[in-house]
Amino acid sequence: MKDSEFCRHILGVVAPWDVSRVACDPEHKRIDVWIKSQQGESWFGLRRTLECATCGRVFNLRQALQEHTWQHISIGTFKVFVHAELPADPDCADKPGCCLSQPWLGARAGALSEALEQQIGQLLRLRLPEAEIARLTGVDTGEVQRLRSQRRGASDAASVMERAGEDDADDIPPRQHPIWARLLSGEMDAQIKTLSLKLLLSRIRAQARPDDGAARLADIDNLRRYFLKHRHSLRSEMVRIFH
């Protein structure tokens, strides 16, 4: 098996992406992987705009592509660095299923891949010391500290958002509650009155991928976020759905 094929499998690289080059530096225990779109420059470079095949977002391609490098989850004792060229304004990368949402990609200004950030997040939840997390993941302690403060900020913001309603979120079930799956599947006749909820729920159902657990959780979060924001005008729906 070639290095590029090995890396494609181990990193989970799928179309439209492919591994174009791999460099291994045993002395410094480092592997560099370059990932490009299969269509090469034509996928991003020739047309004025790109419409993401998955989420339909249109990108401006008149700007130059930028190469980014992210540290990814280590393979054994070797640190892994992923290099990829991306359009400058990839705002749909946070959408589940978007071709720009890949575990080996990271934030444009970030140093770590999404998967590595998630791994560190799990270790932070276990309340391990920052230095220990840095040792386990091969990441600088400074990056771990940055992620810890970022998570604290996000948690505070979420708390503020959830408290912003007239009362607390006790009237809206947590994301794990089976009511969300019933609502998404259409198994429950919610007799919805509000247009925006009808449209949101229809869009989610039309695009549902039942075999993709992460996408399903994102759909539930999206729907739950809607209820948190609009609870004041959804009293009748909430009574029917949640009680």
Place this chain on the structure above:
Amino acid sequence: MPQAALMRIEEVAALIRQGRSLALAGDEAALEGLPQGRWIGGTIPYFMTAAGGLSSRERIFVHDVSDWGAQPSIRYYALDELHRVARDAPDHGVSLIIIPAGSEVHSAYARNAPNYDDMYLKPLLGWVAGVHLSELGQRAPRVYDGLLGTSVSDCAVVMHIPLPATRHALIDIVNPFQPGAGEIITFAATGFEAADCLIDGRPANLADYYRDRALDTRLPLVADYCGAPINVSIRQVHYRERRVEFYAPVFPGVEYRLARPLPDYLVDFAAAMPPAAARAVFSCNCILNYLYGELEGRQTQGMVGPFTFGEIAYQLLNQTLVYLTFDDATS
């Protein structure tokens, strides 16, 4: 002064000079003469008025939004910025959008708006600017940023209006069309036109389907969005080329049926109109309803506003009346 009315150009100019915040609809010649100020506009010369449907190149339809909430912000959205429109909207407010018909932003919004960040979370409504029907293909519809004093045909213009905490914006539609009892039509891809489709699950050609059954192309395809009938209007059936063009895209995963015929649009419109619509502070209706429903000189249950080349209640709609009401909490 009513908050929504058809006015003469000099009356509108006076409102602008008074510092009122306005959303305007009118012919290009009428809008071009207005002074700079806090207004947005789009070209269209067809209106629902208290006196009935009419066409005018000299008058402008005014929605005065000054008292809705705080001072609005106005900006254009180019093609590569359009996906931010809901995200940029105030966390608690309402946003009015006008998009020029036939532009790239029109196409992109129609196809992609359901997937934009914060779509459906923040109230967003508006319409698609057009031209007099005698000028189709000769003039480009335009939208206006009154603060800049400019107009464009390749961007959307949006007025973001923050609302008081006690006021909630509610967007709804009046659509007298309901899915008929015919076959279920589904499509494999998003698009403004289609050839191949599934009809009751069997592969078929949509143009052939229209030809073989001599179907009325004035009737939209209707999908049931959790109880909301959502139309896709037929722009043209190309029988020889065996393809059908639409005024809004069809989407995969959505089941469509040809609408039930309406013997009299206004009768069915009145039956479909909920009581809350009487409190509408903003509304717009489709130019196809004006044409097919023969609404010239006929009143639409007190609803007033422009007849447009597309209506926006979060996403692009066809042959539908869109309206906005406020729910004002007492505390």
